[in-house]
Amino acid sequence: MENAEEYGYFAKDVAMDIDITTSTLRRWSIELEKAGYHFQRNEKEQRIYYERDFKVFREIKKFLGNQVPFVDAIKSVVSMDLSKKNASKTPSVKTDELRLSRCELEEIVNRAVKTAVEEEREKMFQMFEKKLNNTLERRDNFFIEEMRREQEERKVLIEEVAAVKEKEKKPFWKRLFGG
Incomplete structure (x- = not known):
């Protein structure tokens, strides 16, 4: 497992951090997988997101904010090697840190x-x-x-x-x- 030393997040946490909906996150994840990007999954086949995935979603959001078409944003992000930029660990899902939804x-x-x-x-x-x-x-x-x-x-x-x-x-x- 390539991310064994990192702490993972679930979709809700990622969506909240990136400031998008979970359905948008799901759609982006599906398109990334179609383009060859790989997400780790748990035993229930749920995607587990790591710091490198956060960077990917932030890049997609940045591209879309600059009026880059969605398909081109996905291709650009998949072609980048963001995994080597993953120097810091993210806090575990199981920490005492309190996370709240916008609501x-x-x-x-x-x-x-x-x-x-x-x-x-x-x-x-x-x-x-x-x-x-x-x-x-x-x-x-x-x-x-x-x-x-x-x-x-x-x-x-x-x-x-x-x-x-x-x-x-x-x-x-x-x-x-x-x-």
Whole structure:
């Protein structure tokens, strides 16, 4: 086995790394095999991809990005000797490294954003409630002060009315001569 010292990947991992769909990866792999490229397979006949295969797919993607026809890109890549450029090992499929699909990552990000938005909204509600309570307290204090002022004015008026009534109770001659 020529890649015995390397760690292999399954199609999902390769597709995610190259940023293509697994069906595109499958189609590219079939066309490469038709052109004479060989992939290692496991006991279930599934393709196992190694670092040299990653390089092949990256080259195909680069060619296609430069408007090279698919058939020509496949022929060009098969004619290259990318296997000798394989100096580094890739991490094993069985490592503790966490790999997520785009959907899983989007779901995690969406949940984090939703949580952050909910927390921010809660803070805003708390600030609004505090501001509302402060406004209501100022209004209440203003009304209480107005009521006290009106009570004082009433008290003065009542005293003035009482004084006038007291004067009216005095006989006419005392009122006339100031006595």
